[in-house]
Amino acid sequence: MTTYKSSQDWIAGIASQGVVTIGDPRLKAPTAAVDVIGEVEALLDEMVARLRALNGAGLAAPQIGASVKAVVVEVRKTDVFPDRPEHPLTQMVNPVILRHSEELVTDWEGCFSVPGLMGLVPRHQHIQVSYLDESGNTVTNDFHGYAARVVQHEVDHLAGVEFLNRMPSMDSITTVANYLTHHRP
Known part of the structure; x- marks a missing residue:
């Protein structure tokens, strides 16, 4: 388990991995579907390496x-x-959420592209994704709980949506340091 001495160390780690941050137009750019899986093999490997280096759950x-429809999740x-x-x-390449539960659960989220901040975001408790x-195999998978939250968060990025856009109110926004001190269960 990676431990950072401060939220500033965490933010420096994000910058060292070349993560695009809020305000960069690449986060809002349209993403293209992938026709041939071989076109993104190296990209997927790079995404997994960066996700693990950052000790994250999704990227x-x-x-x-990269403006293509690809996400990696590992909780x-x-x-x-x-x-x-x-x-x-x-x-996941070209992920599409096919179904979702009506049940929404509101919980804390952060994002490498919004370094140092967290907020309360409602998400569907269960989703089915193709x-x-x-x-290159077509897969349909069900995700529940926290994994469903992460997949929804990452699929949002493919549409140029950040977790801040999903927050019903900015009143819950906090720093990672304050989350750890005041809000973590």
Whole structure:
């Protein structure tokens, strides 16, 4: 588990991984569907490496400057979220959310592209997603709980949507340091 001495160290780690941050037009640019999985194999490998270096749960291609429909998700326990349920590495190309539960759960989210800030975001508790896996196979998968939250967050990036856009109120926005001190369960 990676531990940072301060939120400034965490932000420096994000910058060192070349993550595109809020305000950069690449985060809002349209993303293209991938026709041939071989076109993004190296990109997926790079995304997994950066996700793990940052000790995160998800990363979308636009966050590293690539305007294609690709996301990687791997939920592991971290110092910020030590109790979250784990989910194995899932690489998704051209993901489409087919169905979602009516039930919404509001919880804290952060984002590498919005470094140092967190906010309360409502998300569907369960979703069903169709995508191409890293081998080019069409997969339909169900995601629940925290994994569903991460997938929705990353798929939003493919449409130029940041978690801040999903917050019903900016009243809950806080720094990572304040989250750790005052809001973490």
